[in-house]
Amino acid sequence: AQKITQTQPGMFVQEKEAVTLDCTYDTSDPSYGLFWYKQPSSGEMIFLIYQGSYDQQNATEGRYSLNFQKARKSANLVISASQLGDSAMYFCAMTERSNSQGGSEKLVFGKGTKLTVNP
């Protein structure tokens, strides 16, 4: 079964600086997707960025980039120019294909990293 590991329970960064949130994964499936979600205190999971296992280039979305190192099975999130509004929980997740009819491709999440941006 797939597994996501986020080893940083909490991270602190100064406003306007860059920060890297770590994520390692374990899977035997050659085809998979990796996601990062942001969860502010309101509870909603906000999609940030996606990386497919066969993508040749690292994904980027505005201030977010994903440092994908397939051989190391890592998918770290880099947030550039941190803003106060970036303070939230960040979850790394990957799709897990099921053998059931229809193939749910449900997400398996890590435990998350709490990011605090200091002014």
Next chain:
Amino acid sequence: DTGVSQDPRHKITKRGQNVTFRCDPISEHNRLYWYRQTLGQGPEFLTYFQNEAQLEKSRLLSDRFSAERPKGSFSTLEIQRTEQGDSAMYLCASSLRTALNTEAFFGQGTRLTVV
């Protein structure tokens, strides 16, 4: 398109009572998921619908839990005879599978407290 909406946002119930949550997915999305998130953890998969068919259930979904998605539109999650261990955030997500990815859009969740 107003995104995925969940109702209620918060629910406090006494142990032993039944509760029902509703999820309205993004209208064109045929896939709908329920997840449960306890304090300090990431969301955990509960169940999955493709249109109106419930195709997968987690072992976390005990027989006190039931989910439906009539007509492939909104979905309900019912918990019977609630226990304190059911206290959690219940998240609904929907997606439309494309050739490239299966990005899931989440609602704001229903926070259940069983007292």
